[in-house]
Amino acid sequence: AGGAGAAAGGDGASAAAIDEATLYDRQLRVWGHEAQRRMRDSRVLIAGVDATLAEVAKNLVLGGIPVTLQDTADVEASDVGANIMLRTGDEGSNRAAAALPRLQELNGFLALDALEAPLLELKDDEWRRFRVVVASASRLTAEQQFALDELCRAKGVALYIVYSFGFHAVFLVDLIEHTWIRADEHMRPIKDKDGADIPDSLTYPTMRDAVGASWSHLRRGGKDVKETLFVQQTLFQFEMSHGRPATSDDADEVVDLARSLSKGRGLTKDDWVDGSQLRDMVGMSGVELSAVASVMGGTLGQEVVKVITGRAKPVHNAFAFDGMSLRGSAFRLGV
Structure with missing residues (x-):
């Protein structure tokens, strides 16, 4: 058996x-x-x-x-x-x-x-x-x-x-x-x-080092979608400073933050996504x-x-x- x-x-x-x-x-x-x-x-x-x-x-x-x-x-x-x-x-x-x-x-x-x-x-x-x-x-x-x-x-x-x-x-x-x-x-x-x-x-x-890193090597052009990455990084920084995710009501403040971040991290005005596109993307967060x-x-x-x-x-x-x-x-x- x-x-x-x-x-x-x-x-x-x-x-x-x-x-x-x-x-x-x-x-x-x-x-x-x-x-x-x-x-x-x-x-x-x-x-x-x-x-x-x-x-x-x-x-x-x-x-x-x-x-x-x-x-x-x-x-x-x-x-x-x-x-x-x-x-x-x-x-x-x-x-x-x-x-x-x-x-x-x-x-x-x-x-x-x-x-x-x-x-x-x-x-x-x-x-x-x-x-x-x-x-x-x-x-x-x-x-x-x-x-x-x-x-x-x-x-x-x-x-x-x-x-x-x-x-x-x-x-x-x-x-x-x-x-x-x-x-x-x-x-x-x-x-x-x-x-x-x-x-x-x-x-x-580490993630902390990555999100705080310079963007100077990221330049607009070609077929990249850097704007999407820039917006994600900006929204992340907004949440870090405010303790909550951004909403549509925060769009103007997020645009100002994006401009400040882009300048501080080595980008020029021409490298950055325009404000209207950024506002649209903030409204879809999450x-x-x-x-x-x-x-x-x-x-x-x-x-x-x-x-x-x-x-x-x-x-x-x-x-x-x-x-x-x-x-x-x-x-x-x-x-």
């Missing part, structure tokens, strides 16, 4: 392995079994189940990366429109708990879970589970973002913080110290003349649109895969997307 039971268990394990190989067939062909194993053995904390982070979670789970959803807020009617993981009828339920069953449906091979405790109050045994944290700025004050970065650095955890305002979005990155293998656009390793992988590495500034969330979710998902697999150069250390022009650009702040 024992032998029969062992055989049955072995057949089940083999069948599961075959099904898993079929599920991930295309990506296994691209980056191989070792990279897929790293993805399966890592876990990403999705901190704040808003529209963009729901897209990130979807992409990671479909790719074979386990995630934990964390949120202290309950679902409101306004959450349902742009968030692919929330439905009418979820109102009043915790956002992480409501999204979890729908996320699990996407990949039955992964163990997913949800946390309702405050992010900065998670215990050490929880933090030891995570390789990467992707956090929504909408659930964190400026000082809490700095505190989260310091905590992630102490734990050796990579951190992405996402900012959304209507047609525009930004994410900032702190990978602390990161080493990767150079790869082509398909994430296949590039070899040297002897057939060996080519390693490279990057050092990242607003998410499903199309922008989808683009940012795909970009962030790809960046997390790069970090976990150690393939290809990651963003170092900011990315901005302009949904009006359909352009996105990576930037370096404080590096």
Whole structure:
């Protein structure tokens, strides 16, 4: 009986392995079994189940990366429109708990879970589970973002913080110290003349250093979307000085702050976004649109895969997307 039971268990394990190989067939062909194993053995904390982070979670789970959803807020009617993981009828339920069953449906091979405790109050045994944290700025004050970065650095955890305002979005990155293998656009390793992988590495500034850095190397022109990054940085500075996010009523003050910051950080008048555009973007602070969330979710998902697999150069250390022009650009702040 024992032998029969062992055989049955072995057949089940083999069948599961075959099904898993079929599920991930295309990506296994691209980056191989070792990279897929790293993805399966890592876990990403999705901190704040808003529209963009729901897209990130979807992409990671479909790719074979386990995630934990964390949120202290309950679902409101306004959450349902742009968030692919929330439905009418979820109102009043915790956002992480409501999204979890729908996320699990996407990949039955992964163990997913949800946390309702405050992010900065998670215990050490929880933090030891995570390789990467992707956090929504909408659930964190400026000082809490700095505190989260310091905590992630102490734990050796990579951190992405996402900012959304209507047609525009930004994410900032702190990978602390990161080493990767150079790869082509398909994430296949590039070899040297002897057939060996080519390693490279990057050092990242803290979030506090990044948001306080000079902008003198950021110049308008080309296909960059620096204006989006400038506005995000200005809104961040406003919140730091006022202890609250800016609203439409603060638009004139934000414009004055933007002009002061641009001058103090090495920009000229011609480098800066015009006041009318800035006022429009301030009015959309914290607003998410499903199309922008989808683009940012795909970009962030790809960046997390790069970090976990150690393939290809990651963003170092900011990315901005302009949904009006359909352009996105990576930037370096404080590096």
